[in-house]
Amino acid sequence: MKVTPQRLAILQFLEGNTSHPTAEDIYRELKPQFPSLSLATVYNTLEALAGGGELQEVRITSNRRHFDPNPVPHCHFLCQNCDAIYDLEMWPEELRVPCEIDGNLILNSTLYLYGTCSRCRANQGNGGGDNDKENEPG
Amino acid sequence: MKVTPQRLAILQFLEGNTSHPTAEDIYRELKPQFPSLSLATVYNTLEALAGGGELQEVRITSNRRHFDPNPVPHCHFLCQNCDAIYDLEMWPEELRVPCEIDGNLILNSTLYLYGTCSRCRANQGNGGGDNDKENEPG
DNA sequence: GAGGTTAATTATAATGGTTATAAACAAAGA
DNA sequence: TCTTTGTTTATAACCATTATAATTAACCTC
Incomplete structure (x- = not known):
């Protein structure tokens, strides 16, 4: 290369x-x-x-x-309010690869979470706008 | 509707x-x-x-x-040898929604696993072909 | 350095799953 | 049966990604 x-x-x-x-x-x-x-x-x-x-x-x-x-396994979280993607360090013990489940060999995995990020929750609580698509995290 | x-x-x-x-x-x-x-x-x-x-x-x-x-949370496993998608009942405790992680509200999640299914492992062990894209599970 | 081989870059066209559109149609209620 | 309203249909548009082929540049050898 x-x-x-x-x-x-x-x-x-x-x-x-x-x-x-x-x-x-x-x-x-x-x-x-x-x-x-x-x-x-x-x-x-x-x-x-x-x-x-x-x-x-x-x-x-x-x-x-x-x-x-970052190639280290970690999970990704999409805020459905502002469309920002965050890294979360949480990674379930069961997903350490390689492993075997029901006879299947697991070599890789992805974990995606969806919801409302802390920033948007705070904004909504303050009566702020609902859909801050511009407010990406710093 | x-x-x-x-x-x-x-x-x-x-x-x-x-x-x-x-x-x-x-x-x-x-x-x-x-x-x-x-x-x-x-x-x-x-x-x-x-x-x-x-x-x-x-x-x-x-x-x-x-x-x-099946709308019940469960994880999905893709066999990268035969392209079949399997349901696995395993679901990490941490992913019970709704929950809160680092101040973020988690409402939904997806968990995808990748590897070699038990059927393809058996075939490979028997000297079978490498890429049984036609052998979908029954 | 110069020359030659091989891979990378570029511009552009093609691909293909999904979505949008608008007209024709059918379900449900009066 | 009539009317309203949502659904189905055929087809065109969309758009992120991939393929193509010609041009260009990296890297090795001398």
Whole structure:
């Protein structure tokens, strides 16, 4: 796997990033610095990194793939009010892989939670708006 | 919500069905008995039933929605060898909803497992083929 | 460094599951 | 039976993702 400026830029953008961006998000962010960057390159790079276990895909929403540079198993929480995706460190004991359940060999697992995040709960309690889709977590 | 022959047929097809069909699967199965049936009707009906909590969507594969008539929380297991989806009754204690984690209100959750099913493990042990995509469970 | 091989990047077209649309139709109640 | 209202149907649109093929750049060897 060759080292290219595009791949370095994508890796650098993802490093420590907890916003769970989509390929499109990454493309939009890097395009100004990399006018020649192609969306296909972003997809190719993410595919390669995910395949190598260096990041995980997050399929918590119906129609988009998000990406998380943290490869350690943890669960993801989608706030259905503001659409933000949060990392939660909780991970059930039963899901330590590899393991065996009813004769099946379990090699991998995903755990997605849905509800209302603490920030939105506070806003709603204060009589704030119902649907703060812009208020992503910091 | 009106009772129509199409909806009854879809409900009847799903009742007790553990094969986790897609909308397309249901459409293909029912089309012979219902020549006028439209794929859009299948989607509409599934959407309505899922919204009413009478069945659950299973988004265990990358690009297709599967449906499960069993609304009780349980986890889903995809065999990456034969592509079959199995129900597993295991459900971690921590995932009983509603609950609260780090101040977030959790209302719903999904748990997907990936690996090799017992049937494929047995086949592989016997020197059988690697990729029995046709061998769906009975 | 220069040359050659091989893989990556790019722009763009194609894919395909799902959703939207609007007209035709049928269920349920009066 | 009539009317209203929601449903079905066929089809077009949507849009995230993938495939394609030509161009370009990384990396190895000399």
